[in-house]
Amino acid sequence: MDLPVDGAFCHRLPKAELHAHLSGSVRRETLHTIWQRKQAKQQCLDLEDPSIALKPAGDYPTVVSFFQIFNKYIYRLLDDAESIIDATMSVLEDFRKDGVRYLELRTTPRAVPEQGIDYAEYVHLVREAIEGWNLARWFHNAHAYELEAHLILSVDRSMTLAQAMEVVGVAIANQEPLKPGCASRVLGVDLCGNPSVTPISHLAPAFRRARDAGLNVTVHFAETFTSATNAELEELLSWSPSRLGHAIHVPPHLIEEIKSKDIALELCLSCNVLSKLTEGGFADHHFGMWRDSRCKVALGTDDVGVFESALSNEYRLAAEHFGLSKSEVVGLARSAVSAAWAGKVRMTKLLDEFS
Numbered sequence: 001m002d003l004p005v006d007g008a009f010c011h012r013l014p015k016a017e018l019h020a021h022l023s024g025s026v027r028r029e030t031l032h033t034i035w036q037r038k039q040a041k042q043q044c045l046d047l048e049d050p051s052i053a054l055k056p057a058g059d060y061p062t063v064v065s066f067f068q069i070f071n072k073y074i075y076r077l078l079d080d081a082e083s084i085i086d087a088t089m090s091v092l093e094d095f096r097k098d099g100v101r102y103l104e105l106r107t108t109p110r111a112v113p114e115q116g117i118d119y120a121e122y123v124h125l126v127r128e129a130i131e132g133w134n135l136a137r138w139f140h141n142a143h144a145y146e147l148e149a150h151l152i153l154s155v156d157r158s159m160t161l162a163q164a165m166e167v168v169g170v171a172i173a174n175q176e177p178l179k180p181g182c183a184s185r186v187l188g189v190d191l192c193g194n195p196s197v198t199p200i201s202h203l204a205p206a207f208r209r210a211r212d213a214g215l216n217v218t219v220h221f222a223e224t225f226t227s228a229t230n231a232e233l234e235e236l237l238s239w240s241p242s243r244l245g246h247a248i249h250v251p252p253h254l255i256e257e258i259k260s261k262d263i264a265l266e267l268c269l270s271c272n273v274l275s276k277l278t279e280g281g282f283a284d285h286h287f288g289m290w291r292d293s294r295c296k297v298a299l300g301t302d303d304v305g306v307f308e309s310a311l312s313n314e315y316r317l318a319a320e321h322f323g324l325s326k327s328e329v330v331g332l333a334r335s336a337v338s339a340a341w342a343g344k345v346r347m348t349k350l351l352d353e354f355s
């Protein structure tokens with residue numbers, strides 16, 4: 001008989017995380033350490049301690065107030081090479097400790113001209129951090145790719161076409177491993193950002209260029225009513241994404257199209273419930289609908305630094321609110337692997353051993 005699912009089981013489960021934003025995944029404690037270091041150097045003196053500045057998960061009254069924390073706070077703190085590298089390494093370590101064995105980490109290239117950082121340099125720093133962390137784990141554990149981590153580069157909805165083209169250019173230039181022995185690569189591109197910023201149709205040529213260069217495409221889809229007009233959703237589907245993030249307010253005729261095109265869904269329970277993107281509680285989340293639709297579903301954390309729910313907890317929540325058995329939870333983990341853009345063989349082996 002299948003025993004009930006608990007936190008320990010979800011923690012041990014080898015998990016694939018496909019929807020995590022780097023800057024939103026940095027824990028408050030890590031931000032605090034970076035803040036302290038800056039204060040000691042007389043930098044960012046006008047920034048409050050993150051434990052005061054960042055509200056508890058669920059305390060963001062509107063989705064707009066949630067997006068403001070990046071520009072107003074987190075980006076001001078993560079604005080030099082040392083902070084970007086430290087933040088990236090700490091995020092990888094947190095995912096590893098939670099039993100994530102495959103990670104597609106997404107991030108929006110940022111320029112910090114005062115530090116000589118442009119989009120290409122930002123991505124280089126993040127990649128160096130991933131490889132540095134991998135090497136440290138190798139020496140620590142003699143266990144090379146305990147966590148296989150890749151990157152997705154995000155285009156923000158507020159970008160101009162020229163900026164989006166630059167992001168895609170950097171993604172194309174980073175499709176290969178950094179050096180022999182390294183594993184991580186840029187696997188694809190994403191469209192993210194505040195969903196109240198419309199329109200997005202001017203960005204289509206950038207996504208076409210990404211597809212033509214062999215990059216995978218995922219897009220934040222129907223997150224709010226403003227970003228769920230038929231015009232926007234049809235436009236986004238015309239970019240040939242293989243995955244959709246959130247997919248909350250999807251009209252019935254597009255649900256059919258998504259099913260027929262075998263597009264996978266990246267669903268983030270705590271993010272949606274706590275930021276009030278969905279109505280009701282966990283049991284009302286559209287995870288239930290998509291799961292029943294037999295589409296591939298990958299649970300994701302979105303911004304674990306903000307919502308404070310690790311991926312293992314997202315699996316536990318799904319099991320608790322949708323009555324999943326242990327074998328169904330393993331099936332859900334396999335579903336995420338089937339939607340991943342790399343690492344399928346290794347993850348399938350890990351899940352077979354776990355089962």
Ligand SMILES: CNc1ncnc2c1ncn2[C@@H]1O[C@H](COP(=O)(O)O)[C@@H](O)[C@H]1O
Pocket residue numbers: 021022023024070071106107108109154156192193194195220223271275302303
């Ligand atoms: C409700 N969930 C969400 N919906 C849409 N975009 C989101 C998001 N959560 C985060 N981001 C996007 O990711 C950026 C932070 O990470 P990076 O600087 O890219 O690493 C945010 O500025 C936002 O554009």
